[in-house]
Amino acid sequence: MTxxxxxxxxxxxxxxxxxxxxxxxxxxxxxxxxxxxxxxxLGPNGAGKTTAVSILTTLLSADGGEGTVAGVDVxxxxxxxxxxxxxxxQFAAVDEVLTGRExxxxxxxxxxxxxxxxxxxxxxxxxRFSLTEAGDRPVKGYSGGMRRRLxxxxxxxxxxxxxxxxxxxxxxxxxxxxxxxxxxxxxxADGTTLLLTTQYLEEADQLADDIVVIDKGxxxxxxxADDLKASLGRSRVEVVLADSAEADAVAAVLAAHxxxxxxxxxxxxxxxxxxxxxxxxxxxxxxxxxxxxxxxELRDVGLRRPTLDDVFLTLTGSATEPxxxxxxxx
Amino acid sequence: MSAVTDILVIANRNVIKIxxxxxxxxxxxxxxxxxVLLFAYVFGNSIDIQGSSYREFLIAGIFAQTVMFGGTFTGxxxxxDMQKGIIxxxxxxxxxxxxxxxxxxxxxxxxxxxxxxxxxLTGLLVGWRIRGSILDALAGYLLLLVFAYAIxxxxxxxxxxxxxxxxxxxxxxxxxxxxxxxxxxxxxAESLPGPLKTFAEWNPVSSVTQASRExxxxxxxxxxxxxxxxxxxxxxxxxxxxxxxxxxxxxxxIRRYAQPR
Numbered sequence: 001m002t003x004x005x006x007x008x009x010x011x012x013x014x015x016x017x018x019x020x021x022x023x024x025x026x027x028x029x030x031x032x033x034x035x036x037x038x039x040x041x042l043g044p045n046g047a048g049k050t051t052a053v054s055i056l057t058t059l060l061s062a063d064g065g066e067g068t069v070a071g072v073d074v075x076x077x078x079x080x081x082x083x084x085x086x087x088x089x090q091f092a093a094v095d096e097v098l099t100g101r102e103x104x105x106x107x108x109x110x111x112x113x114x115x116x117x118x119x120x121x122x123x124x125x126x127x128r129f130s131l132t133e134a135g136d137r138p139v140k141g142y143s144g145g146m147r148r149r150l151x152x153x154x155x156x157x158x159x160x161x162x163x164x165x166x167x168x169x170x171x172x173x174x175x176x177x178x179x180x181x182x183x184x185x186x187x188x189a190d191g192t193t194l195l196l197t198t199q200y201l202e203e204a205d206q207l208a209d210d211i212v213v214i215d216k217g218x219x220x221x222x223x224x225a226d227d228l229k230a231s232l233g234r235s236r237v238e239v240v241l242a243d244s245a246e247a248d249a250v251a252a253v254l255a256a257h258x259x260x261x262x263x264x265x266x267x268x269x270x271x272x273x274x275x276x277x278x279x280x281x282x283x284x285x286x287x288x289x290x291x292x293x294x295x296x297e298l299r300d301v302g303l304r305r306p307t308l309d310d311v312f313l314t315l316t317g318s319a320t321e322p323x324x325x326x327x328x329x330x
Numbered sequence: 331m332s333a334v335t336d337i338l339v340i341a342n343r344n345v346i347k348i349x350x351x352x353x354x355x356x357x358x359x360x361x362x363x364x365x366v367l368l369f370a371y372v373f374g375n376s377i378d379i380q381g382s383s384y385r386e387f388l389i390a391g392i393f394a395q396t397v398m399f400g401g402t403f404t405g406x407x408x409x410x411d412m413q414k415g416i417i418x419x420x421x422x423x424x425x426x427x428x429x430x431x432x433x434x435x436x437x438x439x440x441x442x443x444x445x446x447x448x449x450x451l452t453g454l455l456v457g458w459r460i461r462g463s464i465l466d467a468l469a470g471y472l473l474l475l476v477f478a479y480a481i482x483x484x485x486x487x488x489x490x491x492x493x494x495x496x497x498x499x500x501x502x503x504x505x506x507x508x509x510x511x512x513x514x515x516x517x518x519a520e521s522l523p524g525p526l527k528t529f530a531e532w533n534p535v536s537s538v539t540q541a542s543r544e545x546x547x548x549x550x551x552x553x554x555x556x557x558x559x560x561x562x563x564x565x566x567x568x569x570x571x572x573x574x575x576x577x578x579x580x581x582x583x584i585r586r587y588a589q590p591r
Contacts, residue, residue, distance in 0.1 A: 055590075057422050058421070058422065058590060059418055059421055059422060059590060059591075060590050060591055061589075061590035061591065078590070079424060082422060082423060082424040083424040085422065087418075087419070087422040089415050089418060089419070090415075093414065093415035093416050093418060093419040094416075095343065095347075095414075095416060096414075097346065097347045097350050097351060098343065098346060098347075102343075102346065106339055106342075106343055107419075107423065109335065109336075109339045110336055110339055110340075110420070110423045110424075110425040110429075111423060111424060111425075112332055112335075112424065112425075138350065154419065
């Protein structure tokens with residue numbers, strides 16, 4: 001290791017490996033999350049995201065490699081790591097029988113707060129996460145979004161400098177997802193270092209400074225959201241026709257405006273056509289202008305931004321396992 | 331010091347759950363009543379115990395059986411917390427590594443106290459009496475609860491090994507049924523055939539039953555002395571088991587809990 005004047009990254013992993021019998025969950029993963037930044041670990045189910053988080057939060061042992069969190073070695077001093085982190089898991093780990101307030105107070109007490117401090121902190125967090133009204137009701141009656149907010153609040157009780165959120169919005173409806181994004185953005189603005197895992201490119205795009213795409217336990221790409229989109233997935237112009245007989249004519253128009261190396265996808269029903277483009281806005285207005293001059297009837301036209309599937313196709317040449325990845329509508 | 335606080339915080343959480351989930355409580359309270367009544371009235375007339383009424387003989391056996399089952403609440407509670415991810419949350423906190431299990435086993439003593447009280451009341455209704463001194467009787471209750479506490483640690487360890495709450499229930503029944511039936515709980519150990527008799531004589535469920543009968547004064551004068559050492563020294567033998575079980579299973583369970591997998 002060469003000594004340097006830069007502060008060590010808040011989260012650092014080198015060559016993390018974990019196998020379950022024959023299955024390789026992590027195959028030499030490196031991560032660096034500088035202090036006060038957000039890293040999104042993006043990948044499909046089973047890519048190793050949760051395994052990585054579990055190792056860095058001391059829940060799981062690694063078969064190889066090393067990790068430090070807030071400068072503390074994860075394997076050598078797990079207890080000191082736990083004092084410096086907050087974790088919110090994939091499943092909202094809150095006690096259904098307790099009220100929201102009781103959950104937060106309990107966590108505060110277990111972080112070593114006095115009874116009074118834990119009570120005050122619970123009140124603050126309920127307020128901040130718009131749960132004041134529900135705070136004294138058992139969690140059993142909470143909606144999915146409320147549970148996630150409470151779980152996130154639980155991770156923040158001790159104001160940890162490093163936060164891990166494992167798929168914080170998976171399974172939430174779009175409105176709850178937006179709410180949670182807002183909360184996470186505020187947190188990050190306060191300087192918390194965040195490692196976030198997600199299956200959604202859009203989520204990584206919205207929240208993260210840097211993105212690491214992982215598949216089969218290895219990082220297959222890393223960079224900012226813009227880097228990745230520029231290099232990995234291109235926007236597509238998509239046209240939906242009223243009449244499939246006009247598919248060939250429209251395909252010709254799309255080909256003229258598509259990227260030089262792109263092929264027009266005509267679709268099985270010959271009604272939904274799309275092509276990858278270099279400059280989305282220019283291509284879309286060009287296509288629209290040309291089609292308007294004809295009397296071809298269109299059901300829909302749009303600019304579709306790259307989805308995780310597009311990114312994966314570009315990176316691996318194979319599609320992701322079918323997931324509930326949301327389509328990013330134009 | 332902070333370990334003590336952590337244990338109390340966890341125990342307090344479990345006590346709140348006992349209060350708010352009355353379904354569990356109903357099962358805890360009804361099953362001993364059911365067992366007392368079933369055995370007293372179904373078997374009561376066909377099983378003949380020399381020099382004693384069967385009901386008098388039976389109650390200590392049901393005490394022992396019920397505190398064995400009390401351990402399943404510990405197992406089920408921990409398995410459920412694992413499944414819901416709450417154990418992982420606790421494991422990610424800078425808290426004592428032994429507090430979750432210790433807090434759980436301690437708060438589950440409440441279940442056992444309640445079921446012992448209910449059983450005693452039901453026993454009184456069907457004709458069971460404490461015929462010894464109050465101090466002896468208190469010692470009898472204490473021994474039952476301490477034994478139950480040891481069983482809780484076995485179940486805590488099993489719960490950390492199995493993948494789901496359903497499995498822990500089945501697994502614990504597989505352990506509990508043979509142990510409670512191949513014993514002197516419902517019939518005298520002497521009446522069992524060869525190998526089963528030996529098993530029953532050395533079975534700690536027998537010794538805790540025998541010790542309760544002695545301490546509650548439920549062994550009528552003139553009953554022949556048991557021939558096996560564990561039953562002659564039932565209280566001592568039970569306490570040895572309690573120490574051995576806790577000495578083995580508490581560290582095993584805590585290590586299993588604390589170790590990253």
